Amino acid sequence: MTRLPPADIARAVLVALIWGMGFVVAKGATEHFPPILLQAFRFAVTAAVMAVFLRSPGRGNLPWLLAVSLIGATIQYSLTFSGVHRLSAGIAALVIQLEVPFLVLLGALLLGERPKPRHWVGIALAFAGVAFIAGNIRFDGAWAALAMMMGGAFSWALGQVMIRKLRGISGRVITAWVAVLATPQLFLASLLFEDGQAAAIAGAGPDVWAAVAYLGLIMTALGYYLWNSLLVRHEVGRVAPFLLLLPVFSVLGGVLFLGEVLSPPQLIGGALVLSGVGLMLIEGKEPQRVAA
Template structure:
Protein backbone atom coordinates (compact mmCIF):
# COMPACT_ATOMS: atom_id res chain seq x y z
CA UNK A 1 0.00 0.00 0.00
CA UNK A 2 1.45 3.42 -0.93
CA UNK A 3 2.46 5.64 1.99
CA UNK A 4 -0.19 8.20 1.04
CA UNK A 5 -3.01 5.64 1.30
CA UNK A 6 -1.59 4.21 4.53
CA UNK A 7 -1.57 7.68 6.11
CA UNK A 8 -5.10 8.25 4.80
CA UNK A 9 -6.18 4.99 6.41
CA UNK A 10 -4.68 6.05 9.73
CA UNK A 11 -6.54 9.37 9.52
CA UNK A 12 -9.80 7.43 9.05
CA UNK A 13 -8.95 5.22 12.03
CA UNK A 14 -8.31 8.32 14.15
CA UNK A 15 -11.65 9.87 13.10
CA UNK A 16 -13.60 6.72 13.99
CA UNK A 17 -11.75 6.16 17.27
CA UNK A 18 -12.39 9.74 18.32
CA UNK A 19 -16.03 9.31 17.29
CA UNK A 20 -16.56 6.96 20.25
CA UNK A 21 -15.20 9.60 22.63
CA UNK A 22 -17.28 12.34 21.01
CA UNK A 23 -20.47 10.29 21.41
CA UNK A 24 -19.62 9.67 25.05
CA UNK A 25 -19.17 13.41 25.64
CA UNK A 26 -22.23 14.30 23.57
CA UNK A 27 -24.68 12.12 25.49
CA UNK A 28 -23.56 13.85 28.68
CA UNK A 29 -25.20 17.05 27.35
CA UNK A 30 -27.98 15.75 25.09
CA UNK A 31 -30.27 12.75 25.64
CA UNK A 32 -28.93 9.89 23.46
CA UNK A 33 -32.01 9.43 21.27
CA UNK A 34 -32.30 13.18 20.74
CA UNK A 35 -28.62 13.32 19.79
CA UNK A 36 -29.13 10.42 17.38
CA UNK A 37 -32.14 12.16 15.83
CA UNK A 38 -30.24 15.41 15.30
CA UNK A 39 -27.35 13.47 13.79
CA UNK A 40 -29.64 11.73 11.31
CA UNK A 41 -31.31 15.01 10.35
CA UNK A 42 -27.94 16.56 9.54
CA UNK A 43 -26.71 13.51 7.58
CA UNK A 44 -29.95 13.40 5.56
CA UNK A 45 -29.88 17.14 4.86
CA UNK A 46 -26.30 16.98 3.58
CA UNK A 47 -26.60 13.82 1.48
CA UNK A 48 -30.16 13.14 0.27
CA UNK A 49 -30.46 16.17 -2.09
CA UNK A 50 -27.26 15.15 -3.92
CA UNK A 51 -27.71 11.36 -3.99
CA UNK A 52 -31.09 10.36 -5.45
CA UNK A 53 -32.22 6.73 -5.45
CA UNK A 54 -34.73 4.81 -7.53
CA UNK A 55 -38.28 4.44 -6.23
CA UNK A 56 -38.07 0.64 -6.13
CA UNK A 57 -35.11 0.93 -3.72
CA UNK A 58 -37.12 2.81 -1.08
CA UNK A 59 -38.63 -0.26 0.72
CA UNK A 60 -35.14 -1.70 1.12
CA UNK A 61 -33.87 1.60 2.53
CA UNK A 62 -36.73 1.74 5.02
CA UNK A 63 -35.78 -1.76 6.21
CA UNK A 64 -32.11 -0.78 6.54
CA UNK A 65 -33.10 2.34 8.45
CA UNK A 66 -34.70 0.12 11.11
CA UNK A 67 -31.74 -2.24 11.51
CA UNK A 68 -28.82 0.11 10.88
CA UNK A 69 -30.24 3.49 11.78
CA UNK A 70 -32.39 2.63 14.76
CA UNK A 71 -31.18 -0.71 16.13
CA UNK A 72 -27.46 -0.05 15.60
CA UNK A 73 -26.95 3.69 16.06
CA UNK A 74 -29.66 4.45 18.60
CA UNK A 75 -28.61 1.61 20.90
CA UNK A 76 -24.93 2.52 20.40
CA UNK A 77 -25.58 6.06 21.63
CA UNK A 78 -27.65 4.85 24.59
CA UNK A 79 -25.12 2.15 25.50
CA UNK A 80 -22.15 4.50 25.39
CA UNK A 81 -23.98 6.78 27.78
CA UNK A 82 -23.77 4.01 30.39
CA UNK A 83 -20.49 2.23 29.60
CA UNK A 84 -16.87 3.24 29.28
CA UNK A 85 -15.91 4.38 25.79
CA UNK A 86 -13.12 1.83 25.35
CA UNK A 87 -15.25 -1.10 26.50
CA UNK A 88 -18.09 0.05 24.25
CA UNK A 89 -15.79 0.23 21.24
CA UNK A 90 -14.61 -3.33 21.89
CA UNK A 91 -18.13 -4.71 22.30
CA UNK A 92 -19.34 -3.11 19.07
CA UNK A 93 -16.67 -5.15 17.26
CA UNK A 94 -18.86 -8.17 17.95
CA UNK A 95 -20.84 -7.13 14.88
CA UNK A 96 -18.35 -9.11 12.79
CA UNK A 97 -18.80 -12.44 14.65
CA UNK A 98 -22.57 -11.91 14.65
CA UNK A 99 -22.51 -11.30 10.89
CA UNK A 100 -20.44 -14.46 10.41
CA UNK A 101 -22.95 -16.57 12.35
CA UNK A 102 -25.89 -15.06 10.46
CA UNK A 103 -24.17 -15.72 7.12
CA UNK A 104 -23.65 -19.37 8.07
CA UNK A 105 -27.26 -19.78 9.23
CA UNK A 106 -29.13 -17.83 6.55
CA UNK A 107 -26.77 -17.70 3.57
CA UNK A 108 -25.26 -21.14 3.86
CA UNK A 109 -21.68 -19.87 4.03
CA UNK A 110 -19.01 -22.35 5.11
CA UNK A 111 -17.56 -22.01 8.61
CA UNK A 112 -13.86 -22.79 8.31
CA UNK A 113 -11.69 -23.80 11.26
CA UNK A 114 -10.04 -20.34 11.26
CA UNK A 115 -13.38 -18.52 11.41
CA UNK A 116 -14.69 -20.92 14.06
CA UNK A 117 -11.62 -20.18 16.18
CA UNK A 118 -12.30 -16.47 15.66
CA UNK A 119 -15.87 -16.86 16.89
CA UNK A 120 -14.77 -18.75 19.99
CA UNK A 121 -12.10 -16.15 20.79
CA UNK A 122 -14.49 -13.22 20.25
CA UNK A 123 -17.28 -14.55 22.44
CA UNK A 124 -14.74 -15.64 25.05
CA UNK A 125 -13.45 -12.07 25.09
CA UNK A 126 -16.95 -10.77 25.78
CA UNK A 127 -17.21 -13.11 28.75
CA UNK A 128 -13.91 -11.73 30.10
CA UNK A 129 -15.06 -8.14 29.57
CA UNK A 130 -18.33 -8.89 31.34
CA UNK A 131 -16.43 -10.02 34.41
CA UNK A 132 -14.57 -6.72 34.72
CA UNK A 133 -15.43 -3.52 36.55
CA UNK A 134 -16.04 -1.54 33.33
CA UNK A 135 -19.69 -2.59 33.09
CA UNK A 136 -21.45 -2.09 36.44
CA UNK A 137 -24.67 -3.72 35.20
CA UNK A 138 -25.74 -6.06 32.37
CA UNK A 139 -27.76 -3.30 30.68
CA UNK A 140 -24.93 -1.44 28.87
CA UNK A 141 -23.49 -4.73 27.62
CA UNK A 142 -26.87 -5.89 26.33
CA UNK A 143 -27.48 -2.57 24.56
CA UNK A 144 -24.05 -2.54 22.91
CA UNK A 145 -24.28 -6.18 21.84
CA UNK A 146 -27.74 -5.51 20.37
CA UNK A 147 -26.20 -2.53 18.56
CA UNK A 148 -23.53 -4.85 17.16
CA UNK A 149 -26.24 -7.33 16.15
CA UNK A 150 -28.10 -4.55 14.32
CA UNK A 151 -24.92 -3.77 12.40
CA UNK A 152 -24.52 -7.46 11.51
CA UNK A 153 -28.10 -7.82 10.25
CA UNK A 154 -27.65 -4.66 8.19
CA UNK A 155 -24.49 -5.98 6.54
CA UNK A 156 -26.28 -9.14 5.42
CA UNK A 157 -29.21 -7.13 4.07
CA UNK A 158 -26.86 -4.81 2.19
CA UNK A 159 -24.99 -7.80 0.78
CA UNK A 160 -28.19 -9.32 -0.61
CA UNK A 161 -29.97 -6.06 -1.43
CA UNK A 162 -29.84 -3.69 -4.41
CA UNK A 163 -26.59 -1.98 -5.33
CA UNK A 164 -26.79 1.52 -3.82
CA UNK A 165 -23.90 3.99 -3.65
CA UNK A 166 -22.51 4.23 -0.09
CA UNK A 167 -23.28 7.91 0.49
CA UNK A 168 -26.78 7.49 -0.96
CA UNK A 169 -27.30 4.56 1.40
CA UNK A 170 -26.11 6.64 4.36
CA UNK A 171 -28.27 9.64 3.48
CA UNK A 172 -31.53 7.83 2.82
CA UNK A 173 -31.07 5.48 5.76
CA UNK A 174 -30.67 8.54 7.97
CA UNK A 175 -33.76 10.18 6.46
CA UNK A 176 -36.00 7.19 7.12
CA UNK A 177 -34.51 6.64 10.59
CA UNK A 178 -35.37 10.19 11.73
CA UNK A 179 -39.08 9.57 12.54
CA UNK A 180 -38.28 6.22 14.20
CA UNK A 181 -35.64 7.60 16.56
CA UNK A 182 -37.53 10.87 17.09
CA UNK A 183 -40.57 8.89 18.22
CA UNK A 184 -38.42 6.99 20.69
CA UNK A 185 -36.94 10.24 21.97
CA UNK A 186 -40.40 11.77 22.38
CA UNK A 187 -41.62 8.69 24.24
CA UNK A 188 -38.67 7.97 26.54
CA UNK A 189 -36.91 11.35 26.93
CA UNK A 190 -38.12 14.69 28.26
CA UNK A 191 -37.41 18.42 28.13
CA UNK A 192 -35.98 18.32 24.62
CA UNK A 193 -35.99 22.07 24.07
CA UNK A 194 -34.35 22.72 27.42
CA UNK A 195 -31.68 20.11 26.68
CA UNK A 196 -30.90 21.64 23.28
CA UNK A 197 -30.80 25.14 24.76
CA UNK A 198 -28.46 24.04 27.55
CA UNK A 199 -26.17 21.95 25.32
CA UNK A 200 -22.70 23.34 24.78
CA UNK A 201 -19.71 22.51 22.61
CA UNK A 202 -19.74 18.82 23.49
CA UNK A 203 -23.41 18.30 22.68
CA UNK A 204 -23.60 20.23 19.40
CA UNK A 205 -20.05 19.25 18.52
CA UNK A 206 -21.12 15.61 18.78
CA UNK A 207 -23.99 16.23 16.37
CA UNK A 208 -21.61 17.76 13.83
CA UNK A 209 -18.73 15.32 14.32
CA UNK A 210 -20.78 12.12 14.22
CA UNK A 211 -22.68 13.29 11.15
CA UNK A 212 -20.03 15.04 9.08
CA UNK A 213 -16.65 13.68 10.14
CA UNK A 214 -17.57 10.08 10.97
CA UNK A 215 -20.46 9.32 8.63
CA UNK A 216 -19.60 11.43 5.57
CA UNK A 217 -15.89 12.29 5.53
CA UNK A 218 -14.47 9.07 7.02
CA UNK A 219 -16.77 6.71 5.12
CA UNK A 220 -16.21 8.62 1.90
CA UNK A 221 -12.45 8.26 2.29
CA UNK A 222 -12.78 4.61 3.33
CA UNK A 223 -14.77 3.64 0.25
CA UNK A 224 -12.17 5.43 -1.84
CA UNK A 225 -9.52 3.15 -0.32
CA UNK A 226 -11.72 0.11 -0.95
CA UNK A 227 -11.78 0.97 -4.64
CA UNK A 228 -7.97 0.93 -4.73
CA UNK A 229 -7.10 -1.92 -2.35
CA UNK A 230 -8.52 -5.36 -1.45
CA UNK A 231 -10.46 -5.73 1.78
CA UNK A 232 -7.77 -8.05 3.19
CA UNK A 233 -5.28 -5.16 3.10
CA UNK A 234 -7.63 -2.73 4.86
CA UNK A 235 -9.12 -5.02 7.50
CA UNK A 236 -6.10 -4.70 9.85
CA UNK A 237 -6.55 -0.92 9.82
CA UNK A 238 -10.17 -1.19 10.94
CA UNK A 239 -9.05 -3.24 13.95
CA UNK A 240 -7.05 -0.24 15.16
CA UNK A 241 -10.29 1.70 15.80
CA UNK A 242 -11.27 0.03 19.11
CA UNK A 243 -7.64 0.02 20.25
CA UNK A 244 -7.50 3.76 19.53
CA UNK A 245 -10.78 4.31 21.36
CA UNK A 246 -9.41 2.53 24.44
CA UNK A 247 -6.29 4.73 24.41
CA UNK A 248 -8.30 7.93 23.86
CA UNK A 249 -10.71 6.93 26.64
CA UNK A 250 -7.78 6.64 29.02
CA UNK A 251 -6.10 9.89 27.89
CA UNK A 252 -9.15 12.12 27.38
CA UNK A 253 -11.75 10.67 29.76
CA UNK A 254 -9.54 9.24 32.49
CA UNK A 255 -10.89 5.72 32.04
CA UNK A 256 -9.00 2.92 33.77
CA UNK A 257 -7.14 0.18 31.98
CA UNK A 258 -7.51 -3.14 33.79
CA UNK A 259 -6.73 -6.77 33.11
CA UNK A 260 -10.26 -7.51 31.94
CA UNK A 261 -10.06 -4.87 29.21
CA UNK A 262 -6.56 -5.93 28.16
CA UNK A 263 -7.28 -9.66 28.02
CA UNK A 264 -10.91 -9.52 26.90
CA UNK A 265 -10.20 -6.79 24.35
CA UNK A 266 -7.25 -8.70 22.94
CA UNK A 267 -9.41 -11.82 22.61
CA UNK A 268 -12.20 -9.94 20.84
CA UNK A 269 -9.80 -8.25 18.40
CA UNK A 270 -7.86 -11.46 17.76
CA UNK A 271 -11.11 -13.28 17.06
CA UNK A 272 -12.32 -10.58 14.68
CA UNK A 273 -8.91 -10.62 12.95
CA UNK A 274 -9.19 -14.37 12.36
CA UNK A 275 -12.62 -13.87 10.84
CA UNK A 276 -11.97 -10.90 8.54
CA UNK A 277 -8.31 -11.05 7.55
CA UNK A 278 -7.22 -13.29 4.71
CA UNK A 279 -3.61 -13.74 5.77
CA UNK A 280 -2.44 -15.28 2.50
CA UNK A 281 -3.83 -12.34 0.55
CA UNK A 282 -2.43 -9.92 3.12
CA UNK A 283 1.10 -11.18 2.59
CA UNK A 284 0.69 -11.57 -1.14
CA UNK A 285 0.52 -15.37 -1.21
Protein backbone atom coordinates (compact mmCIF):
# COMPACT_ATOMS: atom_id res chain seq x y z
CA MET A 1 0.00 0.00 0.00
CA THR A 2 1.23 3.50 -0.84
CA ARG A 3 0.86 5.52 2.32
CA LEU A 4 0.67 9.27 2.63
CA PRO A 5 4.10 10.86 3.16
CA PRO A 6 4.69 12.10 6.71
CA ALA A 7 4.50 15.72 5.54
CA ASP A 8 1.05 15.14 4.04
CA ILE A 9 -0.12 13.36 7.21
CA ALA A 10 0.98 16.43 9.19
CA ARG A 11 -0.92 18.68 6.77
CA ALA A 12 -4.08 16.58 7.11
CA VAL A 13 -3.93 16.71 10.94
CA LEU A 14 -3.33 20.46 10.83
CA VAL A 15 -6.40 20.90 8.60
CA ALA A 16 -8.50 19.01 11.17
CA LEU A 17 -7.20 21.27 13.96
CA ILE A 18 -7.79 24.48 12.00
CA TRP A 19 -11.30 23.49 10.91
CA GLY A 20 -12.22 22.00 14.29
CA MET A 21 -11.37 25.21 16.12
CA GLY A 22 -13.15 27.12 13.35
CA PHE A 23 -16.47 25.65 14.53
CA VAL A 24 -15.78 27.03 18.00
CA VAL A 25 -14.89 30.48 16.64
CA ALA A 26 -17.88 30.55 14.28
CA LYS A 27 -20.30 29.44 17.00
CA GLY A 28 -19.30 32.44 19.09
CA ALA A 29 -19.45 34.83 16.13
CA THR A 30 -22.94 33.71 15.02
CA GLU A 31 -24.26 35.03 18.32
CA HIS A 32 -23.68 38.46 16.76
CA PHE A 33 -23.61 38.10 12.96
CA PRO A 34 -26.28 36.29 10.93
CA PRO A 35 -24.55 33.05 9.88
CA ILE A 36 -24.59 33.56 6.10
CA LEU A 37 -23.39 37.15 6.46
CA LEU A 38 -20.56 35.88 8.67
CA GLN A 39 -19.52 33.47 5.92
CA ALA A 40 -19.74 36.24 3.31
CA PHE A 41 -17.28 38.37 5.29
CA ARG A 42 -15.15 35.29 5.85
CA PHE A 43 -14.80 34.65 2.11
CA ALA A 44 -14.31 38.37 1.41
CA VAL A 45 -11.25 38.29 3.69
CA THR A 46 -10.00 35.14 1.97
CA ALA A 47 -10.55 36.63 -1.49
CA ALA A 48 -8.67 39.79 -0.52
CA VAL A 49 -5.55 37.92 0.59
CA MET A 50 -5.70 35.19 -2.06
CA ALA A 51 -6.42 37.41 -5.07
CA VAL A 52 -2.68 37.72 -5.75
CA PHE A 53 -2.64 34.00 -6.51
CA LEU A 54 -5.31 34.21 -9.19
CA ARG A 55 -4.08 32.68 -12.41
CA SER A 56 -5.76 31.54 -15.56
CA PRO A 57 -7.85 28.57 -14.44
CA GLY A 58 -6.78 26.59 -17.48
CA ARG A 59 -8.80 25.09 -20.25
CA GLY A 60 -12.09 23.57 -19.10
CA ASN A 61 -11.60 24.39 -15.41
CA LEU A 62 -13.72 27.55 -15.05
CA PRO A 63 -17.14 25.78 -15.23
CA TRP A 64 -15.99 23.33 -12.55
CA LEU A 65 -14.69 26.19 -10.38
CA LEU A 66 -18.07 27.93 -10.68
CA ALA A 67 -19.81 24.72 -9.65
CA VAL A 68 -17.42 24.18 -6.72
CA SER A 69 -17.91 27.76 -5.50
CA LEU A 70 -21.71 27.45 -5.63
CA ILE A 71 -22.18 23.93 -4.27
CA GLY A 72 -19.05 23.40 -2.17
CA ALA A 73 -18.89 26.93 -0.72
CA THR A 74 -22.05 29.07 -0.97
CA ILE A 75 -24.68 26.37 -0.45
CA GLN A 76 -22.50 24.32 1.88
CA TYR A 77 -21.53 27.14 4.22
CA SER A 78 -25.00 28.67 4.24
CA LEU A 79 -26.48 25.36 5.37
CA THR A 80 -23.68 24.30 7.69
CA PHE A 81 -23.31 27.50 9.68
CA SER A 82 -27.04 28.15 9.84
CA GLY A 83 -27.06 24.76 11.58
CA VAL A 84 -24.07 25.64 13.77
CA HIS A 85 -25.98 28.72 14.96
CA ARG A 86 -28.67 26.42 16.46
CA LEU A 87 -26.42 23.63 17.77
CA SER A 88 -23.42 23.39 20.06
CA ALA A 89 -20.02 23.51 18.36
CA GLY A 90 -19.27 19.95 19.52
CA ILE A 91 -22.50 18.45 18.16
CA ALA A 92 -22.14 20.38 14.91
CA ALA A 93 -18.61 19.03 14.44
CA LEU A 94 -19.80 15.47 15.11
CA VAL A 95 -22.68 15.68 12.61
CA ILE A 96 -20.48 17.26 9.95
CA GLN A 97 -18.43 14.05 10.02
CA LEU A 98 -21.05 12.74 7.58
CA GLU A 99 -18.85 14.50 5.01
CA VAL A 100 -16.61 11.41 5.03
CA PRO A 101 -19.34 8.81 4.29
CA PHE A 102 -20.78 11.15 1.66
CA LEU A 103 -17.30 11.46 0.12
CA VAL A 104 -16.92 7.69 -0.03
CA LEU A 105 -20.40 7.26 -1.54
CA LEU A 106 -19.89 9.98 -4.14
CA GLY A 107 -16.41 8.68 -4.91
CA ALA A 108 -17.99 5.32 -5.73
CA LEU A 109 -20.84 6.81 -7.76
CA LEU A 110 -18.98 9.54 -9.64
CA LEU A 111 -15.27 8.65 -9.62
CA GLY A 112 -15.43 4.88 -10.04
CA GLU A 113 -13.85 4.15 -6.64
CA ARG A 114 -14.89 0.86 -5.07
CA PRO A 115 -15.54 1.00 -1.29
CA LYS A 116 -14.58 -2.05 0.74
CA PRO A 117 -17.07 -3.86 3.02
CA ARG A 118 -15.75 -2.05 6.08
CA HIS A 119 -16.53 1.26 4.37
CA TRP A 120 -20.19 0.26 4.04
CA VAL A 121 -20.25 -0.76 7.70
CA GLY A 122 -18.65 2.56 8.61
CA ILE A 123 -21.23 4.48 6.58
CA ALA A 124 -24.05 2.63 8.36
CA LEU A 125 -22.53 3.35 11.79
CA ALA A 126 -22.05 7.04 11.00
CA PHE A 127 -25.64 7.55 9.89
CA ALA A 128 -26.88 5.50 12.86
CA GLY A 129 -24.98 7.82 15.17
CA VAL A 130 -26.61 10.91 13.69
CA ALA A 131 -30.00 9.20 13.93
CA PHE A 132 -29.30 8.46 17.61
CA ILE A 133 -28.44 12.10 18.24
CA ALA A 134 -31.58 13.23 16.41
CA GLY A 135 -33.75 10.81 18.40
CA ASN A 136 -32.60 12.26 21.71
CA ILE A 137 -33.21 15.97 21.14
CA ARG A 138 -36.35 17.99 21.71
CA PHE A 139 -38.01 19.60 18.72
CA ASP A 140 -36.95 23.18 19.36
CA GLY A 141 -35.40 23.83 15.99
CA ALA A 142 -32.57 21.35 16.52
CA TRP A 143 -33.98 18.82 14.06
CA ALA A 144 -34.04 21.47 11.36
CA ALA A 145 -30.47 22.38 12.31
CA LEU A 146 -29.43 18.72 11.98
CA ALA A 147 -31.02 18.60 8.52
CA MET A 148 -29.08 21.73 7.54
CA MET A 149 -25.85 20.18 8.79
CA MET A 150 -26.49 16.99 6.82
CA GLY A 151 -27.28 19.00 3.69
CA GLY A 152 -24.12 21.00 4.21
CA ALA A 153 -22.07 17.81 4.61
CA PHE A 154 -23.45 16.44 1.33
CA SER A 155 -22.83 19.72 -0.51
CA TRP A 156 -19.27 19.85 0.78
CA ALA A 157 -18.56 16.27 -0.30
CA LEU A 158 -19.98 16.93 -3.76
CA GLY A 159 -17.80 20.02 -4.06
CA GLN A 160 -14.68 18.05 -3.15
CA VAL A 161 -15.49 15.41 -5.76
CA MET A 162 -15.83 18.21 -8.31
CA ILE A 163 -12.34 19.41 -7.38
CA ARG A 164 -11.06 16.04 -8.57
CA LYS A 165 -12.23 17.05 -12.05
CA LEU A 166 -9.78 19.98 -12.13
CA ARG A 167 -6.57 19.48 -14.07
CA GLY A 168 -3.33 21.44 -14.13
CA ILE A 169 -4.27 23.79 -11.29
CA SER A 170 -2.72 24.07 -7.83
CA GLY A 171 -4.51 24.00 -4.48
CA ARG A 172 -3.59 27.65 -3.89
CA VAL A 173 -5.14 28.78 -7.17
CA ILE A 174 -8.28 26.69 -6.49
CA THR A 175 -8.66 28.35 -3.09
CA ALA A 176 -8.28 31.83 -4.60
CA TRP A 177 -10.82 31.24 -7.36
CA VAL A 178 -13.41 29.68 -5.05
CA ALA A 179 -13.10 32.57 -2.58
CA VAL A 180 -13.45 35.22 -5.28
CA LEU A 181 -16.44 33.49 -6.88
CA ALA A 182 -18.22 32.58 -3.62
CA THR A 183 -18.00 36.02 -1.95
CA PRO A 184 -20.70 37.81 -4.02
CA GLN A 185 -22.85 34.66 -3.96
CA LEU A 186 -22.81 34.61 -0.15
CA PHE A 187 -23.61 38.32 0.19
CA LEU A 188 -26.55 37.81 -2.17
CA ALA A 189 -27.72 34.76 -0.20
CA SER A 190 -27.56 36.78 3.04
CA LEU A 191 -29.57 39.57 1.43
CA LEU A 192 -32.23 37.10 0.29
CA PHE A 193 -32.54 34.90 3.38
CA GLU A 194 -31.44 37.00 6.39
CA ASP A 195 -32.18 40.34 8.01
CA GLY A 196 -30.57 42.65 10.56
CA GLN A 197 -27.30 42.89 8.67
CA ALA A 198 -26.85 46.67 9.09
CA ALA A 199 -27.35 46.57 12.86
CA ALA A 200 -25.00 43.58 13.19
CA ILE A 201 -22.24 45.34 11.26
CA ALA A 202 -22.67 48.59 13.18
CA GLY A 203 -22.51 46.83 16.54
CA ALA A 204 -19.65 44.44 15.79
CA GLY A 205 -16.76 44.70 18.24
CA PRO A 206 -13.08 43.76 17.86
CA ASP A 207 -13.75 40.19 19.03
CA VAL A 208 -16.27 39.64 16.23
CA TRP A 209 -13.92 40.99 13.57
CA ALA A 210 -11.11 38.87 15.02
CA ALA A 211 -13.37 35.84 14.52
CA VAL A 212 -13.97 36.93 10.91
CA ALA A 213 -10.20 37.22 10.44
CA TYR A 214 -9.63 33.70 11.81
CA LEU A 215 -12.35 32.25 9.61
CA GLY A 216 -11.08 34.05 6.51
CA LEU A 217 -7.32 33.83 6.94
CA ILE A 218 -6.73 30.65 8.94
CA MET A 219 -9.77 28.41 8.47
CA THR A 220 -10.31 29.19 4.78
CA ALA A 221 -7.14 30.58 3.19
CA LEU A 222 -4.66 28.36 5.03
CA GLY A 223 -6.99 25.42 5.71
CA TYR A 224 -8.28 25.07 2.17
CA TYR A 225 -4.87 25.69 0.65
CA LEU A 226 -3.58 22.70 2.61
CA TRP A 227 -6.68 20.61 1.91
CA ASN A 228 -6.85 21.32 -1.83
CA SER A 229 -3.14 20.58 -2.10
CA LEU A 230 -3.84 17.15 -0.61
CA LEU A 231 -6.84 16.51 -2.87
CA VAL A 232 -4.99 17.17 -6.11
CA ARG A 233 -2.34 14.59 -5.11
CA HIS A 234 -4.37 11.86 -3.38
CA GLU A 235 -7.74 10.14 -3.71
CA VAL A 236 -10.51 11.65 -1.62
CA GLY A 237 -10.94 8.36 0.25
CA ARG A 238 -7.27 8.48 1.27
CA VAL A 239 -7.20 11.92 2.89
CA ALA A 240 -10.82 12.43 4.01
CA PRO A 241 -10.64 10.05 7.03
CA PHE A 242 -8.19 12.39 8.76
CA LEU A 243 -11.17 14.66 9.33
CA LEU A 244 -12.02 12.15 12.09
CA LEU A 245 -9.89 14.39 14.30
CA LEU A 246 -11.98 17.50 13.57
CA PRO A 247 -14.75 16.89 16.15
CA VAL A 248 -12.16 15.96 18.78
CA PHE A 249 -10.67 19.45 18.49
CA SER A 250 -14.13 21.06 18.31
CA VAL A 251 -15.45 19.28 21.39
CA LEU A 252 -12.34 20.21 23.38
CA GLY A 253 -12.56 23.80 22.16
CA GLY A 254 -16.28 23.98 22.99
CA VAL A 255 -15.65 22.74 26.50
CA LEU A 256 -12.66 25.01 27.11
CA PHE A 257 -13.84 28.24 25.47
CA LEU A 258 -17.65 28.06 25.28
CA GLY A 259 -18.49 26.06 28.40
CA GLU A 260 -20.36 23.40 26.41
CA VAL A 261 -21.27 20.01 27.88
CA LEU A 262 -22.27 16.97 25.83
CA SER A 263 -25.10 14.82 27.21
CA PRO A 264 -24.72 11.00 27.41
CA PRO A 265 -26.98 10.40 24.34
CA GLN A 266 -24.95 12.91 22.37
CA LEU A 267 -21.73 11.21 23.44
CA ILE A 268 -23.10 7.80 22.39
CA GLY A 269 -24.26 9.12 19.04
CA GLY A 270 -20.94 10.87 18.55
CA ALA A 271 -19.06 7.68 19.37
CA LEU A 272 -21.06 5.83 16.71
CA VAL A 273 -20.28 8.53 14.14
CA LEU A 274 -16.58 8.50 14.95
CA SER A 275 -16.47 4.68 14.98
CA GLY A 276 -18.01 4.59 11.54
CA VAL A 277 -15.61 7.15 10.15
CA GLY A 278 -12.75 5.37 11.91
CA LEU A 279 -13.47 2.18 9.96
CA MET A 280 -12.86 4.13 6.80
CA LEU A 281 -9.44 5.19 8.09
CA ILE A 282 -8.16 1.61 7.98
CA GLU A 283 -6.64 0.75 4.62
CA GLY A 284 -5.09 -2.51 3.51
CA LYS A 285 -4.10 -1.70 -0.06
CA GLU A 286 -4.72 0.83 -2.79
CA PRO A 287 -8.44 1.14 -3.66
CA GLN A 288 -9.35 -0.62 -6.87
CA ARG A 289 -10.78 1.46 -9.71
CA VAL A 290 -13.48 0.65 -12.18
CA ALA A 291 -14.54 2.54 -15.25
CA ALA A 292 -16.58 5.61 -14.42
